Amino acid sequence: xxxxxxxxxxxxxxxxxxxxxxxxxxxxxxxxxxxxxxxxxxxxxxxxxxxxxxxxxxxxxxxxxxxxxxxxxxxxxxxxxxxxxxxxxxxxxxxxxxxxxxxxxxxxxxxxxxxxxxxxxxxxxxxxxxxxxxxxxxxxxxxxxxxxxxxxxxxxxxxxxxxxxxxxxxxxxxxxxxxxxxxxxxxxxxxxxxxxxxxxxxxxxxxxxxxxxxxxxxxxxxxxxxxxxxxxxxxxxxxxxxxxxxxxxxxxxxxxxxxxxxxxxxxxxxxxxxxxx
Amino acid sequence: xxxxxxxxxxxxxxxxxxxxxxxxxxxxxxxxxxxxxxxxxxxxxxxxxxxxxxxxxxxxxxxxxxxxxxxxxxxxxxxxxxxxxxxxxxxxxxxxxxxxxxxxxxxxxxxxxxxxxxxxxxxxxxxxxxxxxxxxxxxxxxxxxxxxxxxxxxxxxxxxxxxxxxxxxxxxxxxxxxxxxxxxxxxxxxxxxxxxxxxxxxxxxxxxxxxxx
Numbered sequence: 001x002x003x004x005x006x007x008x009x010x011x012x013x014x015x016x017x018x019x020x021x022x023x024x025x026x027x028x029x030x031x032x033x034x035x036x037x038x039x040x041x042x043x044x045x046x047x048x049x050x051x052x053x054x055x056x057x058x059x060x061x062x063x064x065x066x067x068x069x070x071x072x073x074x075x076x077x078x079x080x081x082x083x084x085x086x087x088x089x090x091x092x093x094x095x096x097x098x099x100x101x102x103x104x105x106x107x108x109x110x111x112x113x114x115x116x117x118x119x120x121x122x123x124x125x126x127x128x129x130x131x132x133x134x135x136x137x138x139x140x141x142x143x144x145x146x147x148x149x150x151x152x153x154x155x156x157x158x159x160x161x162x163x164x165x166x167x168x169x170x171x172x173x174x175x176x177x178x179x180x181x182x183x184x185x186x187x188x189x190x191x192x193x194x195x196x197x198x199x200x201x202x203x204x205x206x207x208x209x210x211x212x213x214x215x216x217x218x219x220x221x222x223x224x225x226x227x228x229x230x231x232x233x234x235x236x237x238x239x240x241x242x243x244x245x246x247x248x249x250x251x252x253x254x255x256x257x258x259x260x261x262x263x264x265x266x267x268x269x270x271x272x273x274x275x276x277x
Numbered sequence: 278x279x280x281x282x283x284x285x286x287x288x289x290x291x292x293x294x295x296x297x298x299x300x301x302x303x304x305x306x307x308x309x310x311x312x313x314x315x316x317x318x319x320x321x322x323x324x325x326x327x328x329x330x331x332x333x334x335x336x337x338x339x340x341x342x343x344x345x346x347x348x349x350x351x352x353x354x355x356x357x358x359x360x361x362x363x364x365x366x367x368x369x370x371x372x373x374x375x376x377x378x379x380x381x382x383x384x385x386x387x388x389x390x391x392x393x394x395x396x397x398x399x400x401x402x403x404x405x406x407x408x409x410x411x412x413x414x415x416x417x418x419x420x421x422x423x424x425x426x427x428x429x430x431x432x433x434x435x436x437x438x439x440x441x442x443x444x445x446x447x448x449x450x451x452x453x454x455x456x457x458x459x460x461x462x463x464x465x466x467x468x469x470x471x472x473x474x475x476x477x478x479x480x481x482x483x484x485x486x487x488x489x490x
Binding site: 003005040045070074075093094095098120121123124173201202226 | 288290294295297298323324397398401402403404405424443464465468470471
């Protein structure tokens with residue numbers, strides 16, 4: 001059975017991992033390749049790097065970090081952040097990224113999504129949508145509004161309509177972040193996740209708000225998510241991938257065991273991560 | 278040397294890096310004559326069937342595949358590379374028609390919309406691969422990473438080396454005289470995937486082009 005995916009997300013600035021809470025309060029936390037390899041060994045199903053560099057040097061450092069990661073990590077790697085052109089995408093794929101995640105540029109220049117899908121294939125095009133509840137907005141806008149530029153610019157677009165449009169343009173997956181929940185550890189926005197999962201036939205990755213294994217269970221069973229993005233819950237040591245996967249599997253949800261390697265012994269006890277790479 | 282055939286479809290860096298990680302000398306080649314000296318040939322591929330076949334023909338890499346098979350050099354198809362080995366695909370074909378493939382294996386490639394009704398398309402993520410017999414490149418099976426919207430339906434069920442459950446038991450791997458192919462991405466399937474590439478490497482070193490059934 002197709003398993004639900006657990007995807008650690010590393011915020012990368014100037015080639016180093018930082019942590020973000022509600023898109024603020026960034027702190028340094030290490031080498032992306034090092035952390036990526038650790039998460040693969042722990043049972044990550046995929047990885048996401050989100051580049052939050054503001055400078056050209058920072059972007060070059062990201063490409064080097066992607067290259068270092070791709071040489072030792074053999075699960076899919078998605079890289080997002082600041083992608084504006086087909087050339088940006090090509091450089092990332094050539095550095096070793098398997099997919100790219102396009103956010104602001106997808107909204108502002110939708111033809112980029114179409115061109116990327118045509119040139120590189122839909123399988124490597126993820127459209128990232130940052131959405132927030134839009135109380136008091138006209139009904140025509142819908143319940144959730146799309147925000148761009150790291151959650152600073154309201155677009156006046158309905159998140160559900162945009163998800164459908166992105167899929168039609170050629171997106172292969174939707175990475176859906178609830179701005180309201182991001183960094184809160186109060187759980188994913190289940191209504192938003194369910195609404196988008198019902199609106200598009202392509203996989204939806206729920207993001208923003210994970211604070212416990214129960215939140216992941218809800219994202220899968222209630223939200224209909226195909227995958228969950230995990231950041232602070234892992235980076236801050238609240239839970240390990242093995243613990244989260246065991247708890248989700250115990251609820252009957254198909255999960256790739258963190259000890260899926262036939263030569264790797266299962267963990268001796270719950271909560272112990274699988275061995276070295 | 279193992280030749281990874283570059284015919285202008287998709288990014289082959291990750292396939293090359295995965296072979297390097299298991300200590301194998303695999304190189305991306307973009308001319309058929311560079312494949313002529315190879316002791317093993319890898320046919321990768323992502324994207325749509327019809328443009329890929331067109332690119333294979335335009336670059337002469339279709340000949341490189343057939344030539345390698347004629348020499349008894351082991352062949353490994355990956356993802357779309359598996360599908361291209363079959364007689365024809367429904368992808369990009371008019372109703373009732375079919376886009377011809379390499380025809381190394383007899384059978385058709387059909388859409389998951391038809392093979393796995395009610396399931397999301399594409400089939401993206403890690404799914405449990407079960408071998409149909411011992412001694413193939415897939416080994417004992419396990420969880421592998423898939424991304425595909427079409428799957429092969431071999432005319433001879435005997436070539437199926439492994440299946441994956443998605444609506445039905447889909448063809449996850451084939452293995453026949455001198456060739457093997459996998460629908461999943463071994464280069465993206467962690468250590469289990471690397472083991473498939475290492476097995477192919479051993480097959481190449483043994484020169485066992487007639488192995489496999």
